[in-house]
Amino acid sequence: MDLTSPELAYLIATERQAELLADAEAPPSHLWRGVVGRLKSAFAR
Incomplete structure (x- = not known):
C-alpha cells in the first residue's frame, strides 16, 4: 500500500x-489513539 x-x-x-x-x-489523547490505530492498520496491509 502506497501511504503517499x-x-x-x-x-x-x-x-x-x-x-x-x-x-x-473528547480529550486529545483519544483522537491520537484513533489516528495511531489507523496508521498502524494501514502499515499492516
Missing part, C-alpha cells in the same frame, strides 16, 4: 475531520 497516495491522504483527512467534529468534547 492522494486517495489515502484524503481518506485519512476526511475521517479525521469527521472524528474531530463528532468527538469535539
